[in-house]
Amino acid sequence: MPRPVERIVDLLDPRLNQIHNMSLDEGRRRVLGGDPADVRAIDGSFALIAVDGVTVRMARSLDRPMRYFLAKRHEGPALFVSDRIDTLQGALDAAGLGQQFHPSYTRMVPAHHVVEIALVGCPDPDPLYTRFFTPARGTLPPDLDEIGRRYIRALAEEIRKWLLWVERESSGAPVGISFSGGVDSGSVFLVAYWTMLQLGISPARLKAFVLDLGDGPDVEQARAFLDESGLGMFLEEIPGRPGDLDAEQTLRVLEDYKTLDVECAAMGLALCKGIRERYPDWRYLLDGDGGDENLKDYPIEENPELTIRSVVDNLMLYQEGWGVGRIKHSLTYSGGLSRSYVRTYAPATTCGFAGFSPYTRPDVIEIAEAIPFASLTGYDVPTLYSLKGEIVRRGVKAVTGLDMTAHPKRRFQHGAIPVETMRHHIGRSEREYRRAFERLYA
Numbered sequence: 001m002p003r004p005v006e007r008i009v010d011l012l013d014p015r016l017n018q019i020h021n022m023s024l025d026e027g028r029r030r031v032l033g034g035d036p037a038d039v040r041a042i043d044g045s046f047a048l049i050a051v052d053g054v055t056v057r058m059a060r061s062l063d064r065p066m067r068y069f070l071a072k073r074h075e076g077p078a079l080f081v082s083d084r085i086d087t088l089q090g091a092l093d094a095a096g097l098g099q100q101f102h103p104s105y106t107r108m109v110p111a112h113h114v115v116e117i118a119l120v121g122c123p124d125p126d127p128l129y130t131r132f133f134t135p136a137r138g139t140l141p142p143d144l145d146e147i148g149r150r151y152i153r154a155l156a157e158e159i160r161k162w163l164l165w166v167e168r169e170s171s172g173a174p175v176g177i178s179f180s181g182g183v184d185s186g187s188v189f190l191v192a193y194w195t196m197l198q199l200g201i202s203p204a205r206l207k208a209f210v211l212d213l214g215d216g217p218d219v220e221q222a223r224a225f226l227d228e229s230g231l232g233m234f235l236e237e238i239p240g241r242p243g244d245l246d247a248e249q250t251l252r253v254l255e256d257y258k259t260l261d262v263e264c265a266a267m268g269l270a271l272c273k274g275i276r277e278r279y280p281d282w283r284y285l286l287d288g289d290g291g292d293e294n295l296k297d298y299p300i301e302e303n304p305e306l307t308i309r310s311v312v313d314n315l316m317l318y319q320e321g322w323g324v325g326r327i328k329h330s331l332t333y334s335g336g337l338s339r340s341y342v343r344t345y346a347p348a349t350t351c352g353f354a355g356f357s358p359y360t361r362p363d364v365i366e367i368a369e370a371i372p373f374a375s376l377t378g379y380d381v382p383t384l385y386s387l388k389g390e391i392v393r394r395g396v397k398a399v400t401g402l403d404m405t406a407h408p409k410r411r412f413q414h415g416a417i418p419v420e421t422m423r424h425h426i427g428r429s430e431r432e433y434r435r436a437f438e439r440l441y442a
Contacts, residue, residue: 005215006117008051011082011091016064016354019044020161031059034114036132043161047109049081054119057131062290062319062360065342066109070124071097072116073379077119083345085255100134102380103255103441107331108323110337112316112362129324133362135369137315142372144387148395151367156191156399159286159360163195166284170289172205174279176273177286179208179235180218180415181225183406184288186356187392190229192286194400203276206234211271211416213240218415221407228405238274242417247426247433252440253346256333257433261343263413266426276351283354290359291343293318293337294368295388297409300381308381312373317397319365385409 021043031037031192032050038060048059056079060066069080069088076096082088085103092101109115112133118125140147166173179185189208196203196363210222219237226232239322245266251257254265275282292298296318300306309315321335322328333339339374343359348355358364371391377383389406396404413422427434 007076007078008049008056009078009080009095010049011080011087011090012049012066013049015081015347016083016170017044017046017048018162018165018356019046019149019353020165024048025274031057031114033103034116036114036130039114040134044165045356056117056119057114058117059114060109061343061362062111062338062365063341063355065345065359067106068109068117069101069106070119071095071100073097074120076121077124079117079119081328083306085348087254101441103438104332108339110329110334110336111320113324121314125159131324133365134315135362135366138371138372138374140280140367140370142375144376144390145394145398147367148391149398150395151364151391152187152191152395152399154361154364154367155187155358155395156195158361158364159188159192159195160199162356162358163192163199163201167201170283173284174205174207174282175284175286176207176209176275176282178268178288178412179210179222180412181210181222181407182288182410183389183392184291184359186225186288186404186407187291187396188286188288189226189231189234190396190400190402190404193231193234194402203234207236208234209236209238209275211240211267211268211274212237213242213245213270213421215418215421216408216414216416221410222287225405225407229402229438231400238271238278240270240274240416241272241426242421245422245425247428248436250426251437253431254342255346255437256338256339257343257430257437259428259433260411260413261340262428263422263426264411264434265343265415267349267416269350271306271353272347272353275353279413283352285348285353285355287344287355288359289341289356289357290319290337290365291388291392292409294359294365295371295391296373296384297388308377308379308384312377312384316365316369333383338405384392 031048047060047066072080085396092098114130116128131404178191212219250266266403393406
């Protein structure tokens with residue numbers, strides 16, 4: 001006889017939470033209270049749900065996708081919560097509620113907000129959103145050395161806390177970095193290497209994994225970066241074949257259809273599969289995701305919706321999109337990196353890795369938002385693009401004493417394989433990706 005469906009069906013894996021300064025129960029208590037300062041004080045990576053009668057509150061960090069589906073029952077509504085759309089579908093099917101499901105009816109908890117839902121029946125009231133992270137903007141002096149020092153010091157502290165967490169979880173475990181030799185992965189590698197030395201952790205446990213699908217520029221860039229730092233022995237190339245790229249499989253893992261995110265997730269899957277094949281027991285992976293968003297280093301000219309003023313003058317535009325309550329905010333997917341972080345999270349978790357993106361942590365973002373971009377750039381696009389390399393290079397030198405080469409920006413999916421070859425194997429328009437994604441649920 002089937003079991004009755006509970007009012008709340010929490011399908012999140014609590015083991016994925018990485019909270020440094022309190023217990024999981026205390027984190028849930030703070031989310032339940034709904035006070036923004038209390039939730040902001042939760043230090044780490046989390047996706048939490050708390051219930052009091054008919055009131056449900058949920059909150060997540062930028063690096064933890066959190067989705068929900070409100071189902072109808074004769075006994076009253078039931079809320080299903082998971083990190084994945086297909087998990088929600090499977091749970092609804094098992095509960096005999098599958099006929100209600102459609103992927104567009106799922107909702108994403110936006111990063112940096114407490115979402116409150118009242119389970120009071122039909123019609124369902126709109127969720128209430130309370131922001132718990134609102135960094136002050138443009139408060140730092142226009143001094144690149146000071147900005148770099150503070151930014152990389154915050155990065156180092158996040159990496160330090162994570163490495164200590166790894167030690168508690170699995171003492172002596174190796175640590176890998178998804179590596180290209182670009183500014184973000186390069187700085188994460190150098191700071192992780194330096195931090196391990198500071199903590200007395202052997203850097204022999206560290207590897208920089210670079211994906212090579214043939215003739216891509218990242219392998220040579222990665223070699224050059226580490227050789228220039230005298231750390232070439234840490235590089236490990238993960239080979240693959242362009243023919244192994246599979247758009248349909250990537251769409252299943254990613255559960256989204258934005259072209260750049262599909263391409264990035266396809267490369268992430270190739271890298272994670274390659275590492276897993278070579279190292280069946282490897283678990284911990286670092287990466288540089290979030291670095292571009294923090295320092296506003298995306299080609300503005302590629303997006304007709306953006307101007308340099310919209311990028312510079314909007315709070316966390318690249319992290320959150322246009323924001324909750326705006327016309328272009330997607331209830332199904334959220335916006336900005338709050339949406340697209342799945343390109344990093346889903347390939348890693350699908351392949352059994354515990355990933356960490358230190359540039360997504362609020363204390364790091366807080367420094368980035370405090371940078372006076374308007375005065376430093378004068379709203380000049382080339383000047384904006386030049387800032388990231390200068391800030392990070394100076395900061396790495398100031399904090400670690402290591403020299404870092406700032407190579408020109410290149411997207412992850414454009415480094416492991418020539419762009420034309422990649423698009424030959426998985427190239428489609430966003431409309432075609434969306435149609436293929438919807439067919440998965442037909």
